[in-house]
Amino acid sequence: MKIVLVCNAGMSTGIMKMKLEEEAAKRGLEASVDAVPMVELEDNMDGTDAVLLGPQIRFALEDIRKKSGGIPVMAIAPQDFGMMNAPKVMEQLLELL
Numbered sequence: 093m094k095i096v097l098v099c100n101a102g103m104s105t106g107i108m109k110m111k112l113e114e115e116a117a118k119r120g121l122e123a124s125v126d127a128v129p130m131v132e133l134e135d136n137m138d139g140t141d142a143v144l145l146g147p148q149i150r151f152a153l154e155d156i157r158k159k160s161g162g163i164p165v166m167a168i169a170p171q172d173f174g175m176m177n178a179p180k181v182m183e184q185l186l187e188l189l
Contacts, residue, residue, distance in 0.1 A: 109126075168181055
C-alpha cells in the first residue's frame with residue numbers, strides 16, 4: 093500500500109511517516125509512506141492508495157479530494173498528529189480504504 097502524507101512544507105511529517113510505517117508493519121501490512129509538501133502532491137500520486145493530510149493543510153481537503161481521481165483522502169485530526177498517534181491514524185485509514 094502506498095500512502096502519501098502531505099503537509100505544508102514536508103518537515104513535521106517525517107516522524108509521522110516513520111510511525112505509520114512501523115504501525116503498518118506491526119499489523120502485518122506492507123506499506124510505504126511518502127512525506128511530501130503540498131506543492132509536490134500531484135507529482136507523487138502515481139500508484140497511491142491513499143492521501144493523508146497534516147492538520148495544517150486540512151483546509152485543502154475538498155480541493156484535493158476533487159483532484160485525487162477517486163483516491164481516498166483523509167485529514168489527520170490535530171490531536172492525533174500532535175501526539176503522533178499512528179495506531180489511531182492507521183485504524184482510520186484502514187476504515188477509509
